[in-house]
Structures are given as structure tokens and as C-alpha cells.
Amino acid sequence: MLAWEGCQVLDVTGPAEVFSVAAALTGGDAYDVRIASLDGDDVVSTSGVRIGVETAIGDIGGPIDTLLIPGGFTWPEAMLEPQLIAGLRAGAQRSRRVMAVCAGAFIAGAAGLLDGRRVTTHWQFVDDLEQRFPAAAVERGPIFVGDGSVFTSAGGTASIDLALALVEADHGPALAREVAQFLVVFMQRPGGHDQLSVRLGTQPEVRSPVRTLLDEIAENPAGDHRLAALSERSGFSERHLSRVFAREVGTTPARYVEQVRIEAARAMLERSDAPLEVIARRSGLNSPETLRRHFTRAVGVTPHVYRQRFRATWSQPEEAATDVLRSARELAFDRVAPLTKVPPAFVVDRDREARADDAA
DSSP: OBOOTTOOHHHHHHHHHHHHHHHHHTTTOSOOOOOEESSSOOEEOTTSOEEOOOEEGGGOOSOEEEEEEOOOTTHHHHTTOHHHHHHHHHHHHTEEEEEEETTHHHHHHHTTOSTTOEEOOOTTTHHHHHHHOTTSEEOSSBSEEEETTEEEESSHHHHHHHHHHHHHHHHOHHHHHHHHHHHTOOSOOOTTSBSSOTTTTOOOOTTOHHHHHHHHHHHOTTSOOOHHHHHHHHTSOHHHHHHHHHHHTSSOHHHHHHHHHHHHHHHHHHHOOOOHHHHHHHHTOOSHHHHHHHHHHHHSSOHHHHHHHHOOTTOOGGGTTSSOSOOHHHHTTOOOOOOSOOOGGGOOOHHHHHHHHHHO
């Protein structure tokens, strides 16, 4: 982990926790996590949290498996710091792979590591990244992208998804699943998952009647969301409602409903084994034929191919027929199987745990 002055602490600690928990679960065999800086001194993150540094990157002997470069609000200054870029470039030359988190992609780009690669970054910075590094193929939707030995991710929490994906690639889905369970995070959002949901991508005025409609559509994609029904619920005429949607949402009511339904179908394809008939009905697309046509046009692949590519490894087949379509609040507390092993390094007081068990 190459920490630099002013980097974002979550970009370092998020992946560090994933890899260190994986190490603990394997008795220290999976990874050896080290936080380095250019000179070996501690650095202060953008939030003011001091990051303890073990060594200077130049003092790490031998090859490096994974070199991580975090982002931070001061990335425009960091990418122009010659010592940082030289240190990153030298470290990358003896690394199996490089992982750039969020705006760390700009620093990696300044070191010449993005040329000819498919990459991504935080959604706020994709235009700037594309302009600054035209030799890179910037992808705007995914939360992380891997191309050869270079891996890039969106914002801080997306680095956890990417780290879990790397653990799965290195050691298989079982270990990655245990790490996710221990950290109580999803296992894992696929890289192709959009950075922003359809609902989060629209920000109408707080008091706008459209806001209630958007929430209703997102909460129940399979509901009656024809223009006439939306008009009746909003109190607007169909023509006026269409104008308000165009002004505040940037699209038509029908197009927005279709986008929400496709997003709901994507979530079900990722999280369940439900047949296409069930997914089509619960997402509001009604029939497998309509699902295939709209999904393929919007996503670029058929539902079957999407499911094969992005199926979440922790989904349980027995959950397929029930509770597939849930609100965002419910998804945040998704159930996972009990953790089978507790890393010994994290148990600091067995007597206290025994007392807690007795009390429970």
C-alpha cells in the first residue's frame, strides 16, 4: 500500500482489511500487507487520520505481488509530484499487478501505467481522466475494471469489492466469501455493477411531486407505472408530467420506468437462481421475451450471459423463489451464512467472549 500525504484513508484501509483478514484466515499464508511511503515516514490522510507506515517503498526487497495506490482530494498535486511518480513507476516494474483506487488512477496514469488499458475511476472524475489520458480506454459505469496487470476502481468502498475479487482470483471464492462475512460486506458487487443506481442518478427538487413518483417506481418496479397511472398519482396532466420529467429527470416517464425495471432485473440475475419468467414478472417486464429484448438493448448482453458473468458467489439457491426483489434498505442488511472460522488474531479476550455468550 503506497500511502502518500493527503491520500484518502479508506482507499488504504479498506483493501488492507480485506487482504489482512484473508491472511489471518489462512494462518498468514495468503498475504503479507505492508504500508509504505516514499521516505518511510507516516503520512496524514485527507481526513486528518495519521497512517502508520512500516517502511519506504524503495526498502522493500524482492518482487511485490500487488502495489496499491490510493486516491485523495489532492490528486492534482500528487500526480505532479516527481518523487511520488518515480517511486510508483519503480514499484510497478517489480509488481505482479497494480491496483489504483478512485483518483489514484490519475497518479497511475501519470506514471504511464494506464496507456492501452481499460480503466475506471470515481464517477465524478471520469471525464477528466479521459481528457488527461487519451491513450486509456475509460469506462464510465463499472465499480472496478481489470485489464491485464492493472486494476482500477471507483470510490473508496469499491476498493473493497475489487480487493475481494482479487482474493477470489488468487485463492478461490470460499476464502473471499469468508472474508466478506467477517467484514459484514457484500460478496461481492460485480465489477460491472453501475456506480450509481438509476434512482441515485436522478436528483429532483426536494419538494417536487416527481420525487415521490421516483421513489414509488424504485420501490415497486412491477407496479402500474403507465403514464396515465403516474399522471393520476401526481395530479399532473400527462403532458405536463412528461415536461416535468424531461426537466427534472432528463428523460421520459416510460424510459425511466424501463431503466428501473432493467436495474431490478440485473439485481435479481446477480443474486438469485430464479427463472427468467419470475424475474420478468417481478421486475415489471412481464415476459421472458420482453426481458431479453429490453435487457440486451440496455446492457449489451442477454440475461443468460449476464447471469453467467456476474452471478454473486454467495447467493443461495434456496433463496431464489422468495424475497428476490427488495428495497435498498433491506439489501443493506442482506443475510449471509454464519462465519465458519474466526481468525485467532482478532480474538483478544476469550473469557470476555465466553461471558458474552453466557449472557446471550
